[in-house]
Amino acid sequence: MRNMTLGTRARQTAIAATLGMTLGGCAASAQSSGPFSLFDNIFTGSISQGSRTAPQAPRPATTAQAPGAAPVWSGEDGASGHPLMTAAAIREAASNFDNCVASMWPDAARRGISQDSFQRFTTGLVPDLRIMDLMDSQPEFTKAIWDYLDILVNDNRLAKGREVLAKYKPQFDAAERAYGVDRYIIASIWGIESNYSTQMGDRSVLQSTATLACVGRRQKYFRDEFLVTLEILHRGDLKPEQMRGSWAGAFGPTQFMPTAFKRFAVDADGDGRRDVVDNPADLIFSTANNLKKDGWQSGASWGYEVVLPQGFNFMLADRAKAMSIAQWQQLGLKRANNQPFPNPADKAYVLAPAGADGPGFLMLQNFRVIMKYNPAEAYALAIGHFADRLRGGAPFIQPWPRQERVLSRAERLELQQLLVQRGYYRGEPDGQLGGQTREALRGFQASIGTPADGFASSDVLERLRGR
Template sequence: MAKITATSVPTPDASPGDLRRRGSVRRLATIAMLAVSLALPAPAEAQNFLDSLFGQRATGSVTPASTQTLAPGAPGGERPWSGESGSSGHPEMTADAIRAATAQFPACIARLWPEAARRGVSRESFHRYTAGLTPELRLMDLMDAQPEFTKAFWDYLDLLVSDARIKRGREILAQNAATFAAVEKAYGVDRTIVAAIWGVESNFGTQIGDRSVLRSTATLACVGRRQSYFRDEFLAALEILHRGDVVPEHLMGSWAGAFGPTQFMPTSFKRFAVDFDGDGRRDVVDSLPDMIASTANNLKKDGWEAGKTWGYEVVVPQGFNYLMADSSRWLTMQEWTRLGLARANGKPFPRPADKAYLLVPAGRRGPAFLMLGNFRAIMKYNPAEAYAMAIGHLADRMRGDGPIVQPWPRDERVLTSAERYELQTHLVRRGFDIGGEPTGRIGPKSRTAIKRYQQAAGLTPDGFASATLLDQLRSR
């Protein structure tokens, strides 16, 4: 069985000890030992729990971050929660809401036992992995600072599609050519796309995260704005540990619970992980064949079409109707050509019958792209257009294609999460549908709402959430 080790994916500036730290993975942090039961904690127990977390009586005031100390038993390097409300403006991300949810953390975990039992987790396993489990409130600061949603599109691509990453990706593909070939034959997924996910998710295994997946998902299942989503992730993490696919000390990952070199969420692991090396375990952390094949299987089951690309950079003609740039409007390449679109590199579209939609992530002042079905398959891996673009573009660059041709509007000021939340709130108040409640994330539904507002206001309907647009919404 091929193992993923620190020396298998080195980087020029990192030592083996910096890369994986497999032999010294941080143990699960325990701030106070709490016996998980099926009953709600008594008020005094809940107060003692809060005292152990915050080092004070829990009141309406917040201890400044500079004076907060770690509770007994916490890892020495763990940073405390800032004590501030999240930047998204979501009601469950206010400081008071976070503290209130924290007080109920033991009871929240205990209430999940019946569902864990229905999933086949034994009571012994449940208590073994949840006894002493405490929330890491630092995650509340990280939840509203995801780069896919807070960085400018171009800054995100600059960061992830670097010359060093392109070079390392080509080396990875060459070093593991036999495994990539076998996986590509089995699943029909382009090997450069799988390698690009590896590169973007963890810089080829050098940045997989060192947080306990169980603790992270438990925290987010009980505190913050996405509890329903993370409850499923927490329960799936318990299943992984109960079945022994990944050993507990290696189930370490990102703040959100993604683990392994290609960063599987626990529920994705359940659905897509495969035992490609035949050792009886689905190990996406330490088995390179399992990791590569599981990633390819994920894309295949999410709709990847063999032999096709993810998209093309295109030039949009003057006077183009940007209302056509809509993820629900799929036309053939031949139809887009008739509307005046052409590939930015001057080459013809190889398959005129392929269907795609037009994406203009920076509005009329930035480059444009025709996105095929495979782009949506990548987005199912991570539902952020900037992420999917980085994957596709890095794969192209590793294959030998050139950089994006058209310039980005780098002079544009990027809206903060709070400003994006405010922009969505203004749109909703004016009757424009953003596809749900404001979140601070500008996705396809929000762009459609922006376009409809721009059209009604006599502006070019390109769907770009600019600072100028926000100022207009504030003043009208």
């Protein structure tokens, strides 16, 4: 076996270029700043482990960049404040990249990866430090949920989805028989994750996972993703050129992380390879297997749009407060289309993603399964609704509060800081409005006698400022 340090002058030069430095250590240009899938960041700008994301727009470059050139690392500290995301720590880790990759050889060998494969797939690797900016990106604005639904569930995508369902009907038929997973959900994931294989990302999964295994704040997690990437390539399921995707390593039409591929990928046609990129049967079966193993309930819906009664107690709108649909009906909830619920004994929880002025939903077990695929409520709602539309269902009936203005990041930070001052929020303000912020908002809203829906509106910010 050749020297596993792979410390060639050419690679050192390439690494220095990614750092914006000469080999002599002089500072050079520092330029701009795009996660687990092509979808995540369009909702929150944050990364959740295991999720499948559309890159954020780059930050403005601090120095000139050649037209058409790929953005490079900004050279700045990461917004997370993590010690491994400081510019100095990133440079130090990148300078040790060769040794870091070489140090993973014993683990690779224990996984059955040959010396030849390890050498072949790691020779020439250099870190892509642009990823550090994307990992810690903090978008100034996020979009409202109704804007995302408008973007993701549209006539063009629905038409393409129906074409895909017709074209691959035998494969969808077989997958439904084998796994009991609704074909429309699989087609919906395919459409929303990659717009039916047209937007899968173009970063090398091998380079991305190697970078993240050696640089930045998630090294332990991504070390496993990198080693599994080597396993996939060594086994021959996929070729390096097929493994291109998001900066965090999600790849293929339904955006598998390497470890998810290892757990769920299926060789549907018996050709000896699990090809979730270019083989529709393997893709459909593997996605169905993933959902099934995550707890998909055959023949059941993901949820229902419901009308919440006047005076509804929004403290009950909580994922942890599931009740039977019959119990929700006793509290005055009814389907928005006035149809009966098929199974009143089903357990469900209330979701009010736009607060008291928007539509309500009862979410079943299959909604929770979709959220295991990508843990964003807006994502799971888009998947479920898109699937219903593919099978001929109608758009949502109740209007969204489109008059509401989305808060800027500075306003979101201020909102959290004001909640801290009043004793409602105990987390560290970060501008990301998750479940903890929602709970804090509910507490404040209840204290002033307004619907405790946890919705971060400009009005509730003004009320916080005024107390």
